[in-house]
Every structure is written in structure tokens, then in C-alpha cells.
Amino acid sequence: AQSVTQPDIHITVSEGASLELRCNYSYGATPYLFWYVQSPGQGLQLLLKYFSGDTLVQGIKGFEAEFKRSQSSFNLRKPSVHWSDAAEYFCAVGLSNFGNEKLTFGTGTRLTIIP
Amino acid sequence: DAGVIQSPRHEVTEMGQEVTLRCKPISGHDYLFWYRQTMMRGLELLIYFNNNVPIDDSGMPEDRFSAKMPNASFSTLKIQPSEPRDSAVYFCASTRGGRDNEQFFGPGTRLTVL
Numbered sequence: 081a082q083s084v085t086q087p088d089i090h091i092t093v094s095e096g097a098s099l100e101l102r103c104n105y106s107y108g109a110t111p112y113l114f115w116y117v118q119s120p121g122q123g124l125q126l127l128l129k130y131f132s133g134d135t136l137v138q139g140i141k142g143f144e145a146e147f148k149r150s151q152s153s154f155n156l157r158k159p160s161v162h163w164s165d166a167a168e169y170f171c172a173v174g175l176s177n178f179g180n181e182k183l184t185f186g187t188g189t190r191l192t193i194i195p
Numbered sequence: 196d197a198g199v200i201q202s203p204r205h206e207v208t209e210m211g212q213e214v215t216l217r218c219k220p221i222s223g224h225d226y227l228f229w230y231r232q233t234m235m236r237g238l239e240l241l242i243y244f245n246n247n248v249p250i251d252d253s254g255m256p257e258d259r260f261s262a263k264m265p266n267a268s269f270s271t272l273k274i275q276p277s278e279p280r281d282s283a284v285y286f287c288a289s290t291r292g293g294r295d296n297e298q299f300f301g302p303g304t305r306l307t308v309l
Contacts, residue, residue: 124300
């Protein structure tokens, strides 16, 4: 069965600093990978997704993620965070031929931004 | 587009009562998903539908939970009887399906069972 691990429960970074959120997956076949963001009291919003091709994926709000098959990782990065990036971030793996059904989510990483 | 609509946004009920959560997916989307989010278990998929037909309900915790999708624009998640451990945020999401389409989430229903 597929699984997703986000080893960092909570990360605090200074505004303007760079960010990297870790995600490791376990899945026997080629994974379909996603990063979602959840602001307080809101639903989840897709930041970016990887299905195939270029392993460096660009998303919204200045985020990017890199798929590394050898490390079973799909880490999320941003060169300079803004206070509005404070939220909870979820990595997910898709299980199906279509890649968008039955997502399995990680437990999330809460991001705090300090001035 | 109004996005995925869920009602109510907040529900407080007493143990033993029936609770019904409602979801209106985005028009044209043929997949609908129900998730539950708790601090202890994170975000769990409960059930999902394709073209109004339940495809996988293996995440439904027990018989007290049931979900229906009578038409393409409406789904319900019912808990009867409710228990305090059902307290959570319940999300509905929809998508057109296919690898290039993302799941769009509703704002969620925060359920508190006293």
C-alpha cells in the first residue's frame, strides 16, 4: 500500500528566508505526487503536482518541488517566504491509473513565519 | 464558479443524534470525495463516487456512517447515531478525473459531538 511521510510536524522560518518541506513516499509504481496548502479554517488548495517528465515542478505562489526517484522524495521549496505562506502543507500520492483518485495524504507540516 | 459548497459550516450536536452533512460539487465534475480531518489521524478518505456511484467506501469507519449521491450535484454524509469521537472537520472534494485534473476542496464542515 502507498504511504506518505512528512517528517517535520512544525517548521518555523523567518520572513524572507528560504524554505524546504520534506516529503517521502512509498509506492510500488510510478507515483503521482501533489502538494496542497491549507490556510486556517479553509479547505485544501493545490500548489503543484507531478505526473511525469521534468522532475522539477513549478507551482503557484512561487513554490516548486523536485521529484527524486532514488530518494523517494518530493520536497517542496520556496526561495523566500512571505508572512502569508503561514499555513499547513500536505504532501499526497495518487493511486490509480488516472493519478487523481484516492489520494493518500501525509500528516502535514505546519509552517510558522516570524518577522 | 462557486467552487465546492458544503453545509453546514459548523454543526454542534449531542451524542446519539443523527447528523447530515451536505455537499454540492463543482458542475461538470464526475468524481466526489468525502474526507475526515482530525488531529490524531490527519486527513482520511472516507468514500468516493464516480458518476454518482460509490467506488470505494473502505475508509468509512463503521456502519454508523453512510453516504449517498442521488444526482450529480448533491451528496450527503450521514452519521447515525453520532458519537463524540466523530468530532472532526469533514471535507468534500470534486474533480473531473483524469491525471491532469486536481481535486477541488470545499471549506469543510466542523462537527462537534457533545
